[in-house]
Amino acid sequence: MAEEMRIVLRNMGKIDPLKIEDYINAGGYKSLEKARQMGQEALIEEVKKSGLRGRGGAGFNCGMKWSFSYKVQSEQKYVVCNADEGEPGTYKDRTIMENDPQSVLEGMAICGYAIGANKGYIYCRGEYPYVVDILNQAIAQAKEKGVLGDFDIEVRMGAGAYVCGEESALIESIEGNRGEPRFKPPFPPVIGLWQKPTIVNNVETFANIPIIVEKGADWYKSIGAEKYPGTKVVTLTGDVNKRTVFEVPTNTTIRQVIYDFGGGIKDGKKFKAVQIGGTSGGFIPESMLDTPIDFDSMTAIGAVLGSGAVFVMDEARDIVNVVARIAGFFEHESCGKCNPCREGTKRIHEMMEKLDAGQGSSGDLSLLERLGTVMSKACLCGLGQAAPAPVLTTLKNFNSEYQAKLN
Amino acid sequence: MADYKEIINQYKDLPGGIIEAYHALQREYSYIPEDSIAYGAQVFDLPLAKAYGVATFYSYLKVGERGKNVIRICESAPCHVAGAKEVVDALEKELGIKMGESTADGKFALEFCECVGQCQATPVITVNSKPYGDVTPEKIPGILAAYK
Numbered sequence: 001m002a003e004e005m006r007i008v009l010r011n012m013g014k015i016d017p018l019k020i021e022d023y024i025n026a027g028g029y030k031s032l033e034k035a036r037q038m039g040q041e042a043l044i045e046e047v048k049k050s051g052l053r054g055r056g057g058a059g060f061n062c063g064m065k066w067s068f069s070y071k072v073q074s075e076q077k078y079v080v081c082n083a084d085e086g087e088p089g090t091y092k093d094r095t096i097m098e099n100d101p102q103s104v105l106e107g108m109a110i111c112g113y114a115i116g117a118n119k120g121y122i123y124c125r126g127e128y129p130y131v132v133d134i135l136n137q138a139i140a141q142a143k144e145k146g147v148l149g150d151f152d153i154e155v156r157m158g159a160g161a162y163v164c165g166e167e168s169a170l171i172e173s174i175e176g177n178r179g180e181p182r183f184k185p186p187f188p189p190v191i192g193l194w195q196k197p198t199i200v201n202n203v204e205t206f207a208n209i210p211i212i213v214e215k216g217a218d219w220y221k222s223i224g225a226e227k228y229p230g231t232k233v234v235t236l237t238g239d240v241n242k243r244t245v246f247e248v249p250t251n252t253t254i255r256q257v258i259y260d261f262g263g264g265i266k267d268g269k270k271f272k273a274v275q276i277g278g279t280s281g282g283f284i285p286e287s288m289l290d291t292p293i294d295f296d297s298m299t300a301i302g303a304v305l306g307s308g309a310v311f312v313m314d315e316a317r318d319i320v321n322v323v324a325r326i327a328g329f330f331e332h333e334s335c336g337k338c339n340p341c342r343e344g345t346k347r348i349h350e351m352m353e354k355l356d357a358g359q360g361s362s363g364d365l366s367l368l369e370r371l372g373t374v375m376s377k378a379c380l381c382g383l384g385q386a387a388p389a390p391v392l393t394t395l396k397n398f399n400s401e402y403q404a405k406l407n
Numbered sequence: 408m409a410d411y412k413e414i415i416n417q418y419k420d421l422p423g424g425i426i427e428a429y430h431a432l433q434r435e436y437s438y439i440p441e442d443s444i445a446y447g448a449q450v451f452d453l454p455l456a457k458a459y460g461v462a463t464f465y466s467y468l469k470v471g472e473r474g475k476n477v478i479r480i481c482e483s484a485p486c487h488v489a490g491a492k493e494v495v496d497a498l499e500k501e502l503g504i505k506m507g508e509s510t511a512d513g514k515f516a517l518e519f520c521e522c523v524g525q526c527q528a529t530p531v532i533t534v535n536s537k538p539y540g541d542v543t544p545e546k547i548p549g550i551l552a553a554y555k
């Protein structure tokens with residue numbers, strides 16, 4: 001039986017999230033003090049050495065990203081916390097912010113010191129006004145206690161656009177614009193918010209920072225998978241007995257997640273498929289369930305870890321119908337800036353609806369495959385690039401489901 | 408009801424603050440009054456097209472009137488398989504309107520949305536952003552009663 005390991009959620013249920021005294025009594029804000037004594041370069045080196053990789057989906061080495069901004073000379077830099085959490089099936093950032101908001105603020109302040117920024121923004125999705133309240137209370141308490149020093153944090157609210165989770169679209173949105181991704185390079189660590197060097201990290205990434213500073217890179221690196229060390233906060237949804245959130249070392253397998261933590265499939269039914277990483281993730285069949293959930297192992301089987309959402313489907317589920325719904329999501333969320341995605345998501349949705357209605361032909365399947373492959377290469381941002389993944393992975397791993405619905 | 412000019416003015420010194428101003432308008436009216444956009448453009452020194460462009464880009468923002476209590480039904484895949492369709496049917500029947508419409512008395516608006524991050528309790532609806540989980544058709548009248 002696999003066991004939970006709480007690093008990010010270490011204070012969950014143990015402290016009152018709205019009482020900064022509780023956080024401080026549990027050792028909070030000691031890491032920020034320690035970081036300031038270490039010096040910027042040693043601090044960045046320590047974070048780099050820990051092997052911490054971004055928990056927002058792209059898996060980039062966190063310390064390395066910070067070093068890019070650190071190296072740029074600029075009188076103004078920014079730290080941005082990505083709390084847009086729009087990937088369907090994901091509720092881990094909400095869980096972190098609701099249970100331990102100060103750990104996120106401390107992580108941001110440590111980043112601010114590392115790169116030389118005195119201003120931070122938390123971009124929190126518009127669907128979470130109750131989390132915005134918690135964050136604002138937490139910030140007010142931190143200011144009153146003076147723990148953040150000269151580092152200022154402001155919360156900005158998203159407004160229901162999934163694409164704003166993409167870091168350059170998020171930056172556009174903070175600037176008060178339509179949330180359309182920018183052409184890259186330049187990347188945000190060099191030219192970001194208001195054209196200034198900007199570090200965008202996920203909520204979970206920031207929540208990992210204080211404990212890494214406290215316990216050291218070597219300690220962190222020894223947990224979980226070698227190349228994607230640490231833990232991952234995972235959220236279970238769909239046809240499992242326990243739809244719940246938990247935190248596990250990254251070498252935990254998909255099977256352990258579903259059976260040990262999720263309690264297996266509901267109503268005594270059999271497993272059919274699991275989609276991991278949110279709605280843009282691949283569909284995974286039974287034969288691949290012994291894969292560890294870490295970033296690289298998932299990529300190796302043609303899937304992604306993504307946000308850590310785990311959506312389980314039982315034997316009775318109609319895969320073509322689910323993928324058709326997902327295709328509708330992408331058509332709706334495409335920002336429209338680039339052609340392959342604006343048109344492609346629409347056509348994929350059309351074809352999937354046709355297939356779902358039992359009116360598709362085998363010609364549609366090859367068209368879908370061709371369009372999907374083009375989009376994964378030609379789209380401007382990760383939304384359009386990943387949109388075909390559910391289609392392509394189900395065509396590959398669950399082809400019989402399509403065949404059964406052909407006209 | 409507060410004047411939309413007063414609401415927008417509160418954000419005029421906030422860099423990029425037009426989205427925050429739109430949120431504030433929606434907290435007051437439940438939607439963005441059409442006329443307020445021209446005023447927003449003026450305050451934030453933007454072309455009118457851009458102020459409109461921002462207001463219409465985001466699905467959480469609604470330009471023009473809608474019902475006071477906004478009911479949203481998540482139709483993302485996890486809620487979809489958990490029975491969002493039955494919840495939609497029950498809501499349409501209870502309120503006597505279709506998705507995307509508002510009730511004649513101006514009390515309710517009915518909309519689809521994507522995942523609201525409460526997927527431990529699918530299917531999910533929100534009323535004025537407050538989430539209700541594990542919703543069944545039977546639970547609908549009870550939930551709505553609190554807003555009537």
Ligand SMILES: Cc1cc2nc3c(=O)[nH]c(=O)nc-3n(C[C@H](O)[C@H](O)[C@H](O)COP(=O)(O)O)c2cc1C
Pocket residue numbers: 053054055056057058059060082083084085086087162163164165166167168200201202203205206381382383
């Ligand atoms: C369409 C799209 C949506 C995204 N949504 C999120 C999100 O909700 N939260 C998040 O942290 N990262 C999201 N990302 C990834 C961000 O662009 C970025 O890589 C991340 O915030 C960096 O933080 P990290 O290095 O700590 O992971 C999204 C990317 C794309 C392409």
Ligand code: SF4
Pocket residue numbers: 163180181333334335336337338339341342379380381382383384385
């Ligand atoms: S890929 Fe889609 S979401 Fe991304 S920029 Fe192009 S149209 Fe917008």
Ligand code: FES
Pocket residue numbers: 088089090481482483484485486521522523524525526529530531
């Ligand atoms: S999928 Fe419906 S709330 Fe997340």
